[in-house]
Amino acid sequence: MECELCGKTISGKPTKIRIEGVVLLVCSDCARKYSEFIVKRPQARAPRPIRRPKRTPLSYEPQYDIVEDYSERIKEAREMLGLTRELLARELGEKESVIRRLEAGSLVPTIDMARRLERLLRIKLLVPKGYEEEPSITTRSVRPELTLGDIVVIRERRERKRREANEGGSSR
Ligand SMILES: [Zn+2]
Structure with a gap:
């Protein structure tokens, strides 16, 4: 050839x-x-180095503190994402009243709940015990990627479309 x-x-x-x-x-x-x-060729590719996370002894459970201004961080991030309390509650699998109390500061989230909120809202709520956080790190560090807000909007749009398709001109 x-x-x-x-x-x-x-x-x-x-x-x-x-x-x-x-x-x-x-x-x-x-x-x-x-x-x-x-x-x-695929087999010529260098093997990916296996990164082993440094394991702490199994018995060791890192202790976390919830940041002091968690209520403001949650509220600010939620509003920035354009989420209603109801939607955030749904995503979190909690009642809307839980979100309201979190934002009012009358309810301190559990570590588990804080972790889920961190992931959903891309904020920092947990700090290792005794750790002084720098004041510059705030909820402003939300990255301009596809956010929960976007996903919710996309999902809603899709649902609306499906609803419209189901109604299929019967209404108009
Ligand atoms: Zn040639």
């Missing part, structure tokens, strides 16, 4: 290269020239 780049007859095995998404079978000369584009 011929090299798809220079047209030279390939004697041995052609080398597969990919340039801007186009896969070409090329001769060894071209392969050398474009070595950075060579498509590596």
